[in-house]
Amino acid sequence: MKYILKRIVFFLITLWAAVTINFILPRMMPGNPAEVMIAKFQGRLNPQAISALEIAFGINTHESMLAQYWDYLGRMVTGNFGISVSFYPTTVAQVLAQAVPWTLGLAGISTVIAFILGTLLGIRVSWKRNSISSSFAVPIAFFLNSMPYFWFALIVEYVFAFVFGWFPLGGAYSSSSGLSGLALVWSVLYHAILPAATIIITAMGGWMLTMRNNMISVLSDDYITFAFAQGLPEREIEMNYAARNAILPSFTGFAMAIGFVISGVLLTEIVFSYPGVGYLLYQAVLNIDYPLMQAIFLFITIAVLVANFIADIVYVFLDPRARSGGE
Amino acid sequence: MNYVKLFFRNKKSAIGVIIFLFFVVLAIFAPWIAPYSPNSMAFTPLQGPSWKHWLGTTAVGQDILSQVIWGTRLSLIVGLITGGIATVVSVIIGLSSGYLGGLTDDILMTITNIFLVIPGLPLIIIISAFIVVKGIWTIIFVISLTGWAWGARTLRSQVLTLKNRDYVKASVVTGESSAHVIFSDIFPNMLSLVVANFFGAAVYAVLSEAGLEFLGLGDSSAISWGTILYWAQNNQALLFGLWEWAAVPGLLIALLGMSFALMNFAVDELTNPRLRKR
């Protein structure tokens, strides 16, 4: 299981890099931007909060960079991200904790659905390469894949929420109080349909094109012809011979793809005022709330890393060559 | 080589090139094509489409069609320049990592993988939130910073296969210098991949720029498709029923992105014999 050990080491290195970027960025910028922020909130924050911010961003301090860094790492490990200035006096950790479940739910479920649907479509389209539906599906996928998520979200919202009024304009659940039990669940689902559909439809195109390309390249492999020579049923060849192998590169390219999807989720949330991490990030940006931004960035990085790690593990199970060491 | 000919004969790239040229023409001749000055606020605000204003007017009374036409310039420039910078960085990193190998390779590839995994848009958002003075170059810089990693990785693996080709070994045995081997034997043979990568990076740049502008993190006084969308969203264009205001610039972003993506795929298809079959 050296492979998994290697992935864990990489996970830790990347996490460290993300944390360090967070530390260095504000200190690297001309005229520490945090000073601007603190000056802006002067009067609205109590002096204690301000001095905490000063420590966090290395302003008015005589400590060496290294000491600051050490201090900072310590705070990161304990989950102490400081106080949110836009939601003062709530701590960043608390603010984040409220948003995280929404994003995890929305992004998690829709990404998985998009991946499965896109991959299945990619298999189909390449297997029936010369059919009419395939020749339509490919250009459509190209277009979907090139759409800005937020724009598609806007259009979807306009058409289905505003013009037809079938779905709510935004939010995560009905604000009418007293909802509980099944009614609440229903309300949550109802509010999630449009944002989820946006993410699924846009992300699906990319997965489909990737899978289609992988499939086409696998289909010219000798073991496919050999499977035909053996008189195996088409379905068996399509799934267990072609698709089983074609899906492997999807996992190695997962890192970049998931980054794209996450970006899309953030923007979609903003359009639908969905109270997740993306919407929170938007508010942090509007209010120049650096501590909150940093914590969100760190959270997203960790989420992506975990997703990647899971993809790596799945890959090990799918590819026996990875299991027995080697690359 | 005859790849150039094949490129124009390929259906995907032909469509991609046509869309791309359309935007180039739009960008170059914007002053002549656009009916009004994009900054002129001389019109009645928040008007729907009419013969005078095909796409209506903004909240401060600007002609949206003129803005969209002028906006082509910025989107195109950001796409091309950022794609170019990201490609140059990927080529440098990919070539040195693949050719030199050893410890250099290990270090460069770890850095590349980190950049690959750290989610791009949030990082872009953080960086541009920290940068106080904003302009087109800030955007280009920030997007290039996050857009090179994938290219570096694919180019490196290409270098590794090319490095093991016998003709590279033959050049070494003939007595060629490393520089000559890299620039005469390796680099020219991976040009198509570099080109494909450029298109890929350009798609990424166009979409990221639009996202940044939409969040108000760009230069909101500049005229680009992203800022038009930003203003449309901020003025709740859709709720006023002014859907053209948001629909058209977004559509153009998608089309430009698609034209780059089509050209990217076409180059891939032409140079990867397995995809070319049939």
Added chain:
Amino acid sequence: METVQKTKNVIEVKNLVKEFRIGGIGRTRIVHAINGIDFWIKEREVLGLVGESGSGKTTVARVIVRLYEPTSGKIFLNGQETPLRMKHKELVNYRKHVQMIFQDPFSSLNPLHTVGYTLTRPLKIHRIVEKGKIKDRVLQILEEAGLIPPKQIYDKLPYELSGGQRQRVGIARAIAVQPQLILADEPTSMLDVSIRLDIMNQMLELKEKEGVSYLFITHDLAGAHYMSDRIAIMYAGHLVEIGPSDDVINDPKHPYTQLLKKAAPKPEAGLEPEKVDVGGEVPDLTNLPPGCPFEPRCPFAKPECKERVPDMVKISEDHFVRCILYKNAG
């Protein structure tokens, strides 16, 4: 292995060893590709080096031409010992004397360079002729390598040539610097049967004309016999037998050489083929047995074969074998 030398040795290697490190940090393994081999090649001589894939024969060529740095051992060029590690200048100088022909003519030519360019480079780098005369010289080399008409071939790109023509360009490139030794790494194995002989004949012709020596690497015993004055047999990084071609072919001593001969197709010896009943596979080069590498497959193996690699034994003039079945003939 001291012999009285009638003609000069162009190249001589002594106890040549090449190891490769594979795998990343923490899981490095060592591939023992060449395990101490000795041989020499005289002026205008062809030494055939025969072995199966993975026996290390290609590595021998690549170490001698210094595509790989030797791990240890000595390499003499014209009697002069050469340093194991060389700087670029030394390398260029060395390769003026030692050149190489590659196995795959489809990958050994840069697809973007014309034949003319490919052949001009060595002449420029090694300053073989004055600048103004380079093109004339290239045309002359093309003609000598059987690429006719040279003026047309000069401007061609590799994809316009047949496999045989490409390999001739490879030969022309090697011969262009007028080297003393050419290492030919299976130069005909990727070519069609009908043109292999012509390539071999061309090489022999150039040997006479240019006074070059060859190390002719092949897995085909018959081809080695056709080309070479002497033949060396390699197995798992060891030289197991070396001697005059006719002796090695007609009277193979080492059990492995005997096996190779049995397995080679030879319809001329009758249509009923000899039965080969030796099983097993070539040992893992990362985990070589301490004894004779052929011992696990050898029908004559004795317990002591497991203990250490046998010494080279001289059987007759110029004929040596690394096997305990034989005694020094003095």
Added chain:
Amino acid sequence: MDALLKVKDLNAGYEFTNFKTWAVRNVSFELNKGEFLGIAGESGCGKSTLAFGVIRLLMPPGKIFSGSIEFNGIDLMKVDDESLRKMRWKEFSMVFQASMNVLNPVLKVRTQIYNSIKYHVNMTESELDKRAKELLNLVNVSSKYLDAYPHQLSGGMKQRVVIAMALALNPKLVIMDEPTTALDVVVQRRILQEVDELRKQLGFAIIFITHDLSLLVEISDSLAIMYAGQIIEKAPSEKLYAKPLHPYTYGLMHAFPPLVGKRQKLHGIAGRPPDLSSDIKGCPFYPRCEKRINGVCDVENPKLVEIESEHFVACHLYDGK
């Protein structure tokens, strides 16, 4: 003797959007039950296309243009896809050239052997297990490799596993497309030996395709020589070896140096084979032939005719013209 396979006027090749190649041109031959037929020719002469063509396994853009194939009395050109699928492996199987790559990298050897059996005959798990072990035993591979993945096997072992799979359902015909080219001389010889022994034991017919004529002469019953998509000579091996009639066959026979005996200078065949995407007028070997008859050979393509009993040749030197 009974003919197992009758191929008549087969034309096959590859169809692309802007051009077409005829890799197999008007090929006719018959194969008897239990016969070992060797087909030899240089790269690009159409021998692989023929091999895939006769069992209708040409994948697009490959295509059979015309001709008839009769297998055991059944017209293969007329059977529908499902019946063809059922015939495959049970009636005829194939061992590929690049056997390194014909095993599915993500499935265990066991699963792949099972798959080749269970879609054709009903067998219980334990019967499958027994048969799989039997098969590996047949080709001298230890049954412990049943639970290995392909990448854990050496090249020679993979080749043996593929041969074992090809014999799984006792087919009447096994087509072998350069099955040993990538292997070492010794392994190659051993596998050939084993295949021949199995054939004698089990009685299936073999079409063995290779570029290495020397390999075939010793082992096959009869030999067909292909050039530019056509069979230009076909005869029992000993006849062909003793007296090659076609100038191309003669050239090929003398193009590999003998291992034993005196060393003497030999020559190859000058020139290169014609481009199969163009029309060829006259005999395709005409430009390279040392015995060509101008005005005859460049005008008419000679037909394959029986010169002596069982000895067929397509050459104007022998057809009396």
